[in-house]
Amino acid sequence: MTTTDSPTGPATELQATEPGGGVSDVADLAAARPLRKDVWRRFKRNRLAMVGLALLILLVLTAIFADFIAPHSITDRDSTQFRKGPSGDHYFGTDTIGRDVFSRVVYGTRVSLKIGIAATTIALVIGLFLGAIAGFFGGLLDTLIMRVTDIFLAIPYIVLAVAIASVLGRSVNTVIFVLGFTGWLGICRIVRSSFLSLRQLEYVEAATALGYSRFRIMFRHILPNALQPIIVYGTIAVGSVILSEAALSFLGVGPVDPTPAWGLMVSDGKSLLAVSPHLLFFPGMAIFLTVLAFVFVGDGLRDALDPKLK
């Protein structure tokens, strides 16, 4: 469970050593037994990671089978039940206009996972591409890309997200766009530093000598060796994207009402904290467990992929 990420940020230029270091590991492991088996063996031993994986599977199943799990529709109003606490009919109670909170939380899984995975994919693609270019070519391109990330880092992320979200209007797709296009900074730095150290290795030189194109060297030769931190970061990023989505929904720039976004549900219940805490508790708990699952799995993957840290 150790966190030894190399510091990133404007400070990177002061760092004496480059992070990464995954190179020799990959070689060692490949010689011994298949990497995938080895990683899974170590991952299995990590109890928290397994808890996270179980939660994650549960979430995905909930999202897929939401139609069967949810007893009510997300828009059905029970006019006899306003803001009622949990009961046999409504497991998580009802909201201010009589909708079933349990069903809304169940369908909310779809919203959160969709936003989390789609936005992270966008962020990974942009970050990978720019980071690879910056690290591989260096020089002016590198300086330019890193300055751009510095500028984006200097704008408080939530201000940027709120501003873009209010330009584009409130919808699930807007949130995906906003979080995807503001979330690539971290991955860009990670990919860049891996590429910086990997491009100096012999096999890159060999590939160059063989006359392969730079594109092929970057994405067929270097990228597979830089994949470990990207996988770990990507997993944790899905969690933090879901967290940011909840924050945006809470601030009123996320999806609009009939959409069962958890952050929006918390926001709707906030003035009723004293009388109906269940309106905040259940969606809040859902966000917490989802993000926790991704954090545990991400941590477990990091420990399993890099046994040196153990």
Added chain:
Amino acid sequence: MTSYIIRRLLLIIPTVFFALSFLFFLFFTLPGDPVTLIAGGADRTPNPITIQQITERYGFDDPLVVQFKDYWARTVQWDLGESFQTSRSVNDVLGERSVNSLRLAIWAVIIEIVVGLSVGLVSAIRRYSLSDRLTTIFTAGASAVPVFVLGFILQYGFAVVPNLNDWPEWARLRTSRLGPDTWAFFFIPTGEQWRYLILPAVTLASVSTALAARMTRGSMLEVLRADYMRTARAKGLRERDVVARHGLRNAMLPVVTLIGIDFGTVIGSAVLTETVFSWPGLGSAIAESVQDRDLPIALGLTLAVVIAYSLINLLVDLSYAWFDPRIRLTKGGAA
């Protein structure tokens, strides 16, 4: 060293310029017309003469490029304009709000450093003990709780429950607004003020405290295996001195980096925390102004935050040299 600082300070200028220009153009594509807003709100139909006067006064009929140039001409002289909504000068709002945010932030940082470092340290020294396992679970948990949900949970536990159950007065905390606004030495709450301060401060500190604890633990575990630690023990130093003077100081480098980088997250948490607790700080003001399309307030407050953020990052970089004298700050250049 001095030339390094000067170069870094100069680098802040283009960063601030591009960041704010980006926001400026973003705001101009926002739906909703600032003119009708100034004239009295979007839902009313204001007098066309008023509209014309406002348009001329604020220069809304100028081409965007001219407006952009005027904006920077004014900003360079620190003339940040006045709010579209309340007509208060941005500088007044900035002065009032930043003081409140600063006080909250000071307490959050105190909690982060005291709790985060000590928990991480104990966790690393007693590795695999019960307290270490609990720390691991709690820090992972704290990084997964949405700030605003944590805020509401704390409100419920420390204000709603005591009120419902008629707990004695001293056990009740306040959850809304600034309170009596009484302070000693700028940041020490006096009188009833602590009741208002404690919950938002804890909420704001939660995420970064968990991160600091995780980072301290990880970094300390690396350092504890280092050769110089064995040497320090071998020459007969007390364990306490070994850990505190040889271990902790060397383990601090990544932690300090994290605290600096994390400032961006702290700003995000501050927006949420201040909104949840109605704390009249910069964060809640920025969130409101963006939603209200109050351009001068949003840009002015963001300007202040961006500058503060850049300066803090510079301080973090400078502190490296103190923690690790091997790092010289003379080189650098392109990152």
